[in-house]
Amino acid sequence: MAPMSELARRAAAAALVLLTLPAGAEAQRMRSMTSARQLSGERALDVEVQYGAGRLSVAPEASALMYRMEMRYDEERWRPVAEYGREGGTLKLGLSGVRGHEEIRSGTGDYARVSLTPSVPMDLDLEFGAGRADVELGGLSLRGLELSTGASETRLSFSRPNRVAARRVRINAGAASVEVVKLGNARAELFEFEGGLGEATLDFTGAWTRSARATIHMGVGSVRLRLPRGLGVRVQKDSFLASFDAPGMVKRGDAWFSRDYDSAAHKLDIAIDAAIGSIDIDWVD
Amino acid sequence: MRIDLTIRAAALFGVLAAAPVAAQEVLAPPVAPAAPEAPAAAGSRIGLSGLTVRKGQVVDGDVVSVGDVRVDGEVTGDVTVGKGDLHVGPDAVIHGDAVVNGGGRLLNEGGRIEGEMRVNSDPEPAAAAGHTPGRQAVGIRGARSWLGSFSDGVQGLISTLVFGLVLAGVGAALIFYALPQLERVSHVARTSTLRAGGVGLAANFLSFPAFIVGIVVLALSIVGIPLLFLYVPFFPVALVGAIACGVVAVAHALGERTAERTGSYESSKRNAYSYTFTGLGILLAPLVVGHLLEMTVFLGWLGGLMQLLGWMMMWAAATVGFGAVFLTRAGTRPGWPWTVRRAYDPFFDADRRGAETARGAHV
Numbered sequence: 001m002a003p004m005s006e007l008a009r010r011a012a013a014a015a016l017v018l019l020t021l022p023a024g025a026e027a028q029r030m031r032s033m034t035s036a037r038q039l040s041g042e043r044a045l046d047v048e049v050q051y052g053a054g055r056l057s058v059a060p061e062a063s064a065l066m067y068r069m070e071m072r073y074d075e076e077r078w079r080p081v082a083e084y085g086r087e088g089g090t091l092k093l094g095l096s097g098v099r100g101h102e103e104i105r106s107g108t109g110d111y112a113r114v115s116l117t118p119s120v121p122m123d124l125d126l127e128f129g130a131g132r133a134d135v136e137l138g139g140l141s142l143r144g145l146e147l148s149t150g151a152s153e154t155r156l157s158f159s160r161p162n163r164v165a166a167r168r169v170r171i172n173a174g175a176a177s178v179e180v181v182k183l184g185n186a187r188a189e190l191f192e193f194e195g196g197l198g199e200a201t202l203d204f205t206g207a208w209t210r211s212a213r214a215t216i217h218m219g220v221g222s223v224r225l226r227l228p229r230g231l232g233v234r235v236q237k238d239s240f241l242a243s244f245d246a247p248g249m250v251k252r253g254d255a256w257f258s259r260d261y262d263s264a265a266h267k268l269d270i271a272i273d274a275a276i277g278s279i280d281i282d283w284v285d
Numbered sequence: 286m287r288i289d290l291t292i293r294a295a296a297l298f299g300v301l302a303a304a305p306v307a308a309q310e311v312l313a314p315p316v317a318p319a320a321p322e323a324p325a326a327a328g329s330r331i332g333l334s335g336l337t338v339r340k341g342q343v344v345d346g347d348v349v350s351v352g353d354v355r356v357d358g359e360v361t362g363d364v365t366v367g368k369g370d371l372h373v374g375p376d377a378v379i380h381g382d383a384v385v386n387g388g389g390r391l392l393n394e395g396g397r398i399e400g401e402m403r404v405n406s407d408p409e410p411a412a413a414a415g416h417t418p419g420r421q422a423v424g425i426r427g428a429r430s431w432l433g434s435f436s437d438g439v440q441g442l443i444s445t446l447v448f449g450l451v452l453a454g455v456g457a458a459l460i461f462y463a464l465p466q467l468e469r470v471s472h473v474a475r476t477s478t479l480r481a482g483g484v485g486l487a488a489n490f491l492s493f494p495a496f497i498v499g500i501v502v503l504a505l506s507i508v509g510i511p512l513l514f515l516y517v518p519f520f521p522v523a524l525v526g527a528i529a530c531g532v533v534a535v536a537h538a539l540g541e542r543t544a545e546r547t548g549s550y551e552s553s554k555r556n557a558y559s560y561t562f563t564g565l566g567i568l569l570a571p572l573v574v575g576h577l578l579e580m581t582v583f584l585g586w587l588g589g590l591m592q593l594l595g596w597m598m599m600w601a602a603a604t605v606g607f608g609a610v611f612l613t614r615a616g617t618r619p620g621w622p623w624t625v626r627r628a629y630d631p632f633f634d635a636d637r638r639g640a641e642t643a644r645g646a647h648v
Contacts, residue, residue, distance in 0.1 A: 030409040033404065035401055035403045037400070038398055
């Protein structure tokens with residue numbers, strides 16, 4: 001029989017082995033963080049915002065800051081990112097997963113509030129995983145926008161006109177509920193919407209200053225287009241099992257036209273492609 | 286000149302113990318600080334009870350301090366403050382980052398900060414985490430919209446189909462490489478269902494303790510400690526493998542029984558593949574139907590019930606199957622318990638009659 005001290009040593013070794021085997025219980029360790037940066041004569045910015053899960057809001061910054069970001073996050077799972085490259089004018093904001101916790105999972109109370117300068121023209125790439133996003137981009141100087149959402153509830157709004165003309169506004173929604181408000185204020189040349197599964201409301205009202213094109217691809221779900229009266233609209237539809245309800249439009253050839261299409265000051269040509277679901281058009285005064 | 290990181294860490298040691306402060310201000314109104322002044326010398330500054338960089342003074346490096354810091358002059362590096370506020374005067378210039386840790390505030394009265402301004406709070410107390418008043422918990426499953434329910438149904442359906450494909454793959458491999466063993470396990474699951482179920486049920490409760498006991502025994506034996514590196518990963522893998530084989534064997538038994546009871550079942554389909562895949566279909570059907578119903582939202586409750594039924598069936602199959610695997614020593618226990626003659630299988634048994642008879646098994 002082994003002496004007592006030997007037994008104790010073996011028991012301690014066994015306990016150590018046992019303790020190291022099971023994964024530790026995961027507890028939330030919430031932390032808040034505020035990050036900001038002053039402007040220093042930037043002429044253009046390339047902004048990337050990545051946020052995995054939680055509640056995200058994006059808005060124009062009221063003060064003379066390049067950006068301001070407030071967030072509350074689980075530090076066991078996420079690390080805040082606020083990287084600025086002065087040479088290239090690149091700005092990366094958001095959260096990145098801690099190694100071993102890369103999966104997207106929203107904790108209770110996770111949020112991020114990001115505000116961006118309206119005074120510097122920027123290309124904005126916004127990636128949002130799961131949760132709820134409220135994105136207000138009215139009054140910014142957007143040259144281009146790319147918004148990608150996963151399984152989320154997203155509201156994108158241009159409540160005020162974009163300060164500069166935009167090349168492209170692209171929205172890529174996975175399994176999401178997306179509402180886009182006053183797209184006309186985006187002053188974009190091209191709108192692209194790609195939806196996998198869910199519901200999408202695309203409101204094209206706003207202050208139109210140019211003609212534009214829009215391409216809409218929808219997998220399974222419903223698309224509702226809200227169009228301002230006075231805008232010349234042409235819709236070309238390619239659908240598999242999707243109903244199409246287009247009041248106030250007439251069919252010419254293989255496309256539907258608003259009655260004032262030929263005389264309208266600004267035109268919007270929409271190519272819509274939906275597999276299964278419904279396409280509805282509402283006219284807004 | 287950059288100061289050593291260890292010195293900085295030591296200076297900020299107090300940050301770790303700082304109480305959380307809810308308010309964080311960047312560019313907040315000025316507040317008059319009261320802190321001792323730093324010596325008027327160039328180079329990095331470390332303060333243990335706050336410090337001040339006077340107007341006209343240039344710190345050629347970083348400023349690190351516990352306690353309130355006021356900067357009216359110029360700092361070529363970073364300013365890091367723990368357990369205190371950072372006040373940046375109107376004529377101040379900080380070329381690096383301005384970082385406040387431990388719940389303090391960054392109060393800028395109009396100074397120039399070329400780097401990042403960051404305020405980090407302390408971690409919130411565990412009890413408060415996730416229960417911040419006025420903030421709604423965010424979760425995709427929080428609001429059961431049509432979209433969420435449909436999406437869940439699709440995901441569940443895909444998961445079930447993938448699960449079924451994996452089991453079918455395991456079944457095909459077993460049939461191809463270990464058909465006699467599979468048939469033995471299947472036969473025991475069918476003819477000694479209660480006994481196999483009892484053994485499987487016991488395994489439900491005893492597997493984990495057995496795993497732990499095995500670890501302790503190996504660890505205590507010292508010489509067995511190296512074996513832990515094999516035992517720890519191998520035991521769960523073997524357990525999951527046995528359960529999967531058991532489920533496949535039960536599926537085989539189910540399919541065989543279905544074939545016997547269905548008069549229209551073609552004899553050409555009476556083979557182990559058909560039995561197994563038919564049985565898997567039967568086992569997975571409630572789950573598939575459940576997820577399809579879940580997509581409709583209004584029949585979601587029925588879908589939930591079907592999924593519950595499906596998982597109960599799957600659990601029962603796993604329990605009985607594992608018990609049968611255990612009783613037959615993974616189907617390698619010849620001659621046991623072939624006491625009950627099966628119905629003759631004209632397609633399958635014809636080819637195997639000779640071999641099985643030679644081994645003393647049934648025909």
